[in-house]
Amino acid sequence: MNWTWFHKLGSPKWFYEISSRWLPWLVILTILLLVTGVVWGLAFAPAERFQGNSYRIIFIHVPAAFLAQATYVLMAITGGVGLIWRMKMAELVASCCAPIGASFTLLALLTGAIWGKPTWGAWWVWDARLTSMLILLFLYLGFMALQASIDNMKTAARASAVLALVGLVNIPIIKYSVDWWFTLHQTASIKLTEKPAMPAEMYYPLFICLAGFYCFFTVVLLLRLRTEILHREHKTGWVKALMSNKR
Template sequence: MFETFRTWFHRMGSPKWFYDITGRWIPWFGGIAALCLLVGTVWGLFFAPQDYQQGNSFRIIYIHVPAAILAQSIFFTMAIAGGIGLIWKMKVADMVAKSCAPIGATMTFIALFTGAVWGKPTWGAWWVWDARLTSMLILLFLYFGVIALQSAFDSKQSAARASAILSLVGVVNIPIIKYSVEWWNTLHQPATFTLTEKPAMPMEMWMPLLVMVIGFYCFFATVLMMRTRNEILEREKRTQWVQGLLSSQ
């Protein structure tokens, strides 16, 4: 099993192999994402019961929670890819890390925006300097910092190295986001559901949320592969296989 993983790991380091294999994966992930997002949205907005306290305003959870979870996962993925690029000098890992940043920043913004919309009827304010909200805002600034570093150097290697270091340092913010509601007295509610505990919500409410989370992750995988493939074509445009690919289209 270890040999299989090592072989797969080294293959993923080949731009050509990565480009070819993800080209076959994109339709599957894209199709699952579209199906889950459609089903989850219709189910959550029209068929899930109202919350006994918040009424219909709680339904923004079906966008807010998946976006917030994904924003943190993307940063962690970006840090891992950046670390692999630093240690093993793997070009594809640097490309993946670069492709993660704009997607993660978008998801963080969506989480903050939908949280503000949800917070107005629930807390009576668009924004409070709550520990969870503040740490999510810091996450958005970290994404902006990574994006800025990726554009600040003429050398792609220097840009990848600097942004990878910031990503690895910024990972410390992820557990702060996750456990902020437990470490401090905050307005933000605890996690809606976890893998280790029974959901506090009834099944009719958390099942469409689970479908939306799966849809968001598949959407991320699809967009990440597409962005990375474009980055590969840009960086490898002088190689024979890319020139042959472009000439055949």
């Protein structure tokens, strides 16, 4: 197998240059997907039989919750890769994932609370799904606090990667919480293996919003990575050349 792509990915300079070319296209794609999905979901999808129009929160809530978990998995995997192969880029990805993931976990929790009020009659209940999502937020915050508290970058990356890997156990707990325990939170409406438990006029916009959120994540991850790369590589010749040209 040809591994050159893997080594290229490990080079901050190469990554900075290639991501400059990707970014504009990703931004356009993100805007197209999000505008289409949100307009479709808010204005054209039919109302839900029992929840009325409050269910339209789903087009934000579900993508945010998906993203919160996917970001955590990415953070743990890249943290692990950094731990094993001492790959600088992987460590950078892990540390850039944390604030983005934390913000989307918070978004999922807040939209869930606002959706819960008209649907369950309560902003918050200590049920398994909600509690495990709150733990996810604390894991993200713990990861960031740990990184900020250790001055040596290598030690910080290693310690926080271990925390991220240990916390990975929470991800299946979130996923299966609605099946394992009796919860107010409904079980999964969309699964990879089955047809969605909602009509097409509702799940098409939901899938478009999901794709839009993932594209948005890629854009903001690239933005953070590029900033971090410049910061950590500021003594190298290529950063100097790049910055001098921009004057």
